Amino acid sequence: MEFDEYVAARGRQLVRLGYVLSGDHYQAEDLAQNALMNAYRHWRRVRRMDDPHAYVRRILVNAHLSAARRGLGREVLAGDVEPDRQVPDLATLLVEHDAMWRALAQLPPRERAVVVLRYYEDLDHTAIAAALEIGVSTARSTLSRALATLRSAHDSALTTGATREHD
Amino acid sequence: MNTTDFETELRATLDAAGRLAPETDNLAERATRPVRRRRGAVAAGAAAFGVLAVAATVAVIGPDRSGQGPIASPQSSPATSSTPSSTASLPYLGPTSTRVAALLGSWRPLDIPGVDKADLAGTNPNFPPVITFTKKGEWTGGDGCNAVAGKYSADDDGTFRGRGGLATLIACKRPGVPHGDVLKAATHFRITGPLLTFTAPNGRTVGTYQRA
Numbered sequence: 001m002e003f004d005e006y007v008a009a010r011g012r013q014l015v016r017l018g019y020v021l022s023g024d025h026y027q028a029e030d031l032a033q034n035a036l037m038n039a040y041r042h043w044r045r046v047r048r049m050d051d052p053h054a055y056v057r058r059i060l061v062n063a064h065l066s067a068a069r070r071g072l073g074r075e076v077l078a079g080d081v082e083p084d085r086q087v088p089d090l091a092t093l094l095v096e097h098d099a100m101w102r103a104l105a106q107l108p109p110r111e112r113a114v115v116v117l118r119y120y121e122d123l124d125h126t127a128i129a130a131a132l133e134i135g136v137s138t139a140r141s142t143l144s145r146a147l148a149t150l151r152s153a154h155d156s157a158l159t160t161g162a163t164r165e166h167d
Numbered sequence: 168m169n170t171t172d173f174e175t176e177l178r179a180t181l182d183a184a185g186r187l188a189p190e191t192d193n194l195a196e197r198a199t200r201p202v203r204r205r206r207g208a209v210a211a212g213a214a215a216f217g218v219l220a221v222a223a224t225v226a227v228i229g230p231d232r233s234g235q236g237p238i239a240s241p242q243s244s245p246a247t248s249s250t251p252s253s254t255a256s257l258p259y260l261g262p263t264s265t266r267v268a269a270l271l272g273s274w275r276p277l278d279i280p281g282v283d284k285a286d287l288a289g290t291n292p293n294f295p296p297v298i299t300f301t302k303k304g305e306w307t308g309g310d311g312c313n314a315v316a317g318k319y320s321a322d323d324d325g326t327f328r329g330r331g332g333l334a335t336l337i338a339c340k341r342p343g344v345p346h347g348d349v350l351k352a353a354t355h356f357r358i359t360g361p362l363l364t365f366t367a368p369n370g371r372t373v374g375t376y377q378r379a
Binding site for chain 1 (some may be wrong): 173174176177178179180181182183184185186187188189191194195197198199360361378
């Protein structure tokens, strides 16, 4: 597969993944572009892999987590979410999925990444572990912990009615 | 909410979020541009070396006196070189969009003509100078001092109409960001990467915002 063919097939998916991970348009484009730049540099090797997309996705996810650890990303979703803070470009989400999105916002970056890889990318535990370069049991336990946190935060958001409707 | 419903809601939320991802064109070109530029720079460097080598040769050997014509002048360069652009390239912010869907969300003022940059930062942490456009045709937020709100209408061809202003009347040491004035004066909008620009009928920029 040529690089242009790969980008045509998977480029949009990478941008979406970057956005779902970061919640930021600019970071989403940055993450996708940088992952593709990396892949392009090594394309002769990457194209021979069993799953080139898994390689590019791993680069993207780990770049996001590295940036989050260094505090470089605009982590508008970290820690306590102030009721008046609004996540960028989520007008639609706030109407229909506000509670769940706010709950996701409260997850630490790695836990959110695991949830995204499981429920957005539909990866199994083995693939999640490969993407994050961790053990399968660690992936499983991280996901379990993340879901427990998510459910608790989601139920709490529903109870307090933290929405942004301005009628 | 049972586990199945919870997971269904989780998937639906992530899927909805994914649909809000930016529309990005020319990903392949953007991903390969730095590498190609480096390769071009290497070729140009080789060309420059070749030119210097010829110049050094001319300097050592001297002008050709055989009547066969001058040795290649220092100005010539090997035909195989590709000269990179000599202009400094501006950062690529992404494609320009006038889609209303791209307008939705939160924006922070970056530059408003006539407004001191210091006044764009805000002084009241309860109402940071961020405005949010909703799909219901409303905008809300703060001006750095007071809450602000209003209504707007926009089309995918970039036309815009807005009105509104203060929703509270708190006295602050510095004036608030005049979002209402910007939106009232604006007749068009466009979004390039993280930047939102409002313009008046004569094309004059009345306000530039950055995604918050």
